[in-house]
Amino acid sequence: MAINDKDFEQLRDFIYNICGMYFHTTKKYFLESRLTRRMEATGAKTYQDYFLMLKSPRGSEELKFLMDEITTNETYFFRNVPQLAALENKLLPELVEAKNKMGFRKLRIWSAASSSGEEAYTMAMILLEKRSTLLKDWIIEIVGTDINETVITQAKEGIYNAYSVRNIPDAYKRKYIREDNGRFILSPEVKKFVTFNKLNLYEDSKMIFMKSFDFIFCANVLIYFDTASKSKVVQHFYNNLQPYGYFFVGQSESLHGVNDKFKTVHFPGGFGYKK
Amino acid sequence: MDKSQMMERAEILVGAVDDLPTIPIVATKVLQLLDNPDVSVEEVADLMLSDQVMTARVMKLINSPVYKPTQEITSLKRALVYLGLRHVRELALTTSVINAFDGTSGALELNAFWEHSFGVGMVSKIIAQKIGYQDLEKAYISGIIHDLGEVFLSNFLREPFMEVLEYIKVHPVKLVDAEAELLGTTHCEIGLCMARKWNFPDAYCDVIAYHHSPGEANVDPILCAIVNLADLFCTVRELNYGGREWISFNLSDEEAWTILKNESPTFANMDVERFCYELDDAIPDVKELVSSIFSPA
Numbered sequence: 205m206a207i208n209d210k211d212f213e214q215l216r217d218f219i220y221n222i223c224g225m226y227f228h229t230t231k232k233y234f235l236e237s238r239l240t241r242r243m244e245a246t247g248a249k250t251y252q253d254y255f256l257m258l259k260s261p262r263g264s265e266e267l268k269f270l271m272d273e274i275t276t277n278e279t280y281f282f283r284n285v286p287q288l289a290a291l292e293n294k295l296l297p298e299l300v301e302a303k304n305k306m307g308f309r310k311l312r313i314w315s316a317a318s319s320s321g322e323e324a325y326t327m328a329m330i331l332l333e334k335r336s337t338l339l340k341d342w343i344i345e346i347v348g349t350d351i352n353e354t355v356i357t358q359a360k361e362g363i364y365n366a367y368s369v370r371n372i373p374d375a376y377k378r379k380y381i382r383e384d385n386g387r388f389i390l391s392p393e394v395k396k397f398v399t400f401n402k403l404n405l406y407e408d409s410k411m412i413f414m415k416s417f418d419f420i421f422c423a424n425v426l427i428y429f430d431t432a433s434k435s436k437v438v439q440h441f442y443n444n445l446q447p448y449g450y451f452f453v454g455q456s457e458s459l460h461g462v463n464d465k466f467k468t469v470h471f472p473g474g475f476g477y478k479k
Numbered sequence: 480m481d482k483s484q485m486m487e488r489a490e491i492l493v494g495a496v497d498d499l500p501t502i503p504i505v506a507t508k509v510l511q512l513l514d515n516p517d518v519s520v521e522e523v524a525d526l527m528l529s530d531q532v533m534t535a536r537v538m539k540l541i542n543s544p545v546y547k548p549t550q551e552i553t554s555l556k557r558a559l560v561y562l563g564l565r566h567v568r569e570l571a572l573t574t575s576v577i578n579a580f581d582g583t584s585g586a587l588e589l590n591a592f593w594e595h596s597f598g599v600g601m602v603s604k605i606i607a608q609k610i611g612y613q614d615l616e617k618a619y620i621s622g623i624i625h626d627l628g629e630v631f632l633s634n635f636l637r638e639p640f641m642e643v644l645e646y647i648k649v650h651p652v653k654l655v656d657a658e659a660e661l662l663g664t665t666h667c668e669i670g671l672c673m674a675r676k677w678n679f680p681d682a683y684c685d686v687i688a689y690h691h692s693p694g695e696a697n698v699d700p701i702l703c704a705i706v707n708l709a710d711l712f713c714t715v716r717e718l719n720y721g722g723r724e725w726i727s728f729n730l731s732d733e734e735a736w737t738i739l740k741n742e743s744p745t746f747a748n749m750d751v752e753r754f755c756y757e758l759d760d761a762i763p764d765v766k767e768l769v770s771s772i773f774s775p776a
Contacts, residue, residue, distance in 0.1 A: 226752075228760055230760075294725070297651075458750070460750040460752050468729070468730055469727060469728070470728050471715060472715050472717075472719065472725065472726070473716070475715075
C-alpha cells in the first residue's frame with residue numbers, strides 16, 4: 205500500500221523519537237514495504253491503524269518486530285564511507301599529532317557491536333596502510349565486542365561472502381583478501397591486529413574495564429535500547445574515550461537528548477562525538 | 480595575513496579587471512524606484528518587464544519551493560503583490576547577480592556554485608526562522624549572495640584559483656584559509672569590493688565580508704552568524720561546490736553558534752543531528768530549484 209507523506213512523516217518522527225534513527229525520504233519505499241509486512245502480520249488495515257497500535261500499550265512489543273524489519277541486520281566492509289574518509293584524512297592525523305607530542309604512540313580502537321568483524325577489520329586495513337608512514341612505530345590495538353558468540357566465532361575465522369566484501373576498494377582487496385571458491389579469506393596480517401570478545405553493553409561491571417580508547421564505533425545498536433539504557437551505555441562510552449578521541453554511531457542515528465556531554469563534530473557527510 | 484592587507488590586495492585585483500560584469504541598469508533603476516515610498520506595483524512591474532531575463536528569473540524564483548505559492552503565479556504583477564514590494568528589491572538584486580555571471584566560465588562549475596549558494600540561502604532562512612530573526616527573505620538573499628567573491632576568483636584569477644582548488648583536494652583546510660595563504664586575499668574581501676561597486680545595501684556588504692568571521696561584522700552580526708552557520712552545514716551535507724571543500728567543525732567552538740545562542744537561548748537545544756538529516760532530504764529540492772532557474776525559459 206502506498207504511504208502518503210503525512211503517514212510517512214508521522215511514522216518517521218515516531219521511530220526517530222523512540223529509537224534515535226532517522227529515515228531519509230529516499231528510504232520511503234523501503235519503509236513502506238517493511239511496514240506492509242508488519243501490517244499484514246498484525247491485521248492493521250491502514251497506516252493510521254498501525255500507527256495507533258504502535259502508540260498503544262502493546263506498541264512496545266510490536267516496535268521490536270518493526271525494528272527487526274527495518275534494520276536489516278547486515279554488515280559489510282567499508283560501510284560508512286564518509287566516516288572513514290574523515291577519520292583517515294583528518295581525525296586520525298590530528299590525533300596522531302596530539303599523541304606524538306605527548307610521546308604516547310599507541311592507538312586503541314573499539315568496535316562495540318562488532319558482529320562478524322567487518323567494521324573492526326576495515327579499521328585494521330586502513331591503519332595497516334599507514335604502518336610505514338603516519339603510524340610508524342605505533343602500537344595498534346583493535347578490539348571487537350559483541351553479545352552474540354556465534355558472530356564472534358565468525359569474526360575470528362575471518363571468512364566472508366561476496367556481499368560482505370563488495371565495497372572494499374580494489375587496492376585493499378588485492379592486498380588483504382584471497383578468494384577461494386566464492387569464499388573471501390582475510391589475510392592473517394589484518395587479523396592479527398584485532399581481538400574479539402563477548403561483551404554485553406548493559407553489563408556495568410565489564411564495561412568499566414573497556415578503558416582508554418581513541419575511536420569507539422557503535423553502529424545500529426543503540427536504536428534498540430530505551431532512553432535510560434541508551435544514556436547509561438553512552439555514558440560508558442564517554443568515560444572510556446580518550447580526550448582526543450571520537451565516538452561514532454551509525455549513518456542515520458542520533459544521540460540528541462541521550463547525552464549532553466559529548467560535542468558534535470561535523471565533517472563532510474557525517475559527524476562524530478568528542479569529549 | 481593582515482585583514483587590511485588582504486583588503487588592499489582585493490581592491491587592486493578587482494580594480495584591474497576592465498570587464499567586470501555589471502548589474503543591469505534595470506536592476507539599479509528598480510532599486511532606486513523602490514526607495515520612493517509612493518511607488519506603485521504597476522510602475523515596478525512595467526520597469527521590470529522591460530528586462531525579459533529578469534522577469535523570467537523572478538517568475539521562476541517566486542514559483543520555487545522557497546516561496547511556496549499555493550497556486551502557480553503566472554503574472555509578474557501578481558508575483559510582486561504576493562511578495563510585497565519590500566522584497567522585490569532583494570529579488571531584483573539576486574536575479575541581477577545571477578544574470579551578471581550567467582554563461583561565464585571559470586575554474587568553478589557555476590551550477591555547483593549556485594547549488595551551494597541557494598542551499599545556504601535556504602538553510603539561512605530556516606535558521607533565521609528558528610531564532611526569530613525578523614526578516615526571513617533577507618536571510619535567504621544573504622545566503623544566495625554570500626560567496627560572490629568566489630565567482631570573481633574563478634573567472635578572473637582562473638589559474639591561481641585552480642591551484643587553490645587543487646591544494647584543498649589534498650590538504651584538509653577551509654577554502655577561505657587556502658585562499659588567504661595562496662592568493663593573499665579571500666573571496667570575502669573580493670566580494671566586498673564587488674558589492675561596493677554594485678552599490679549593494681550595507682547589510683549585504685557585511686554578509687559578504689564577514690560570513691566567515693561574524694563577530695567582526697559592523698551592521699548585522701546576527702545575519703552574518705546565520706549565514707556562517709548555514710554555510711558550514713551546507714558544506715558538510717553535500718552542497719559544497721561538488722565536493723571540493725573539506726570542512727570539519729565543532730559547533731560549540733563556533734563563534735556563530737555562540738552569537739545565535741545568545742540571541743535565542745532555545746536555539747541551543749536544537750536537534751543538530753536531525754537538522755542535518757532533514758537537510759539531506761532537502762538537497763534534491765535545492766538542486767531542482769537551481770536547475771529550473773538555469774534551464775532555458
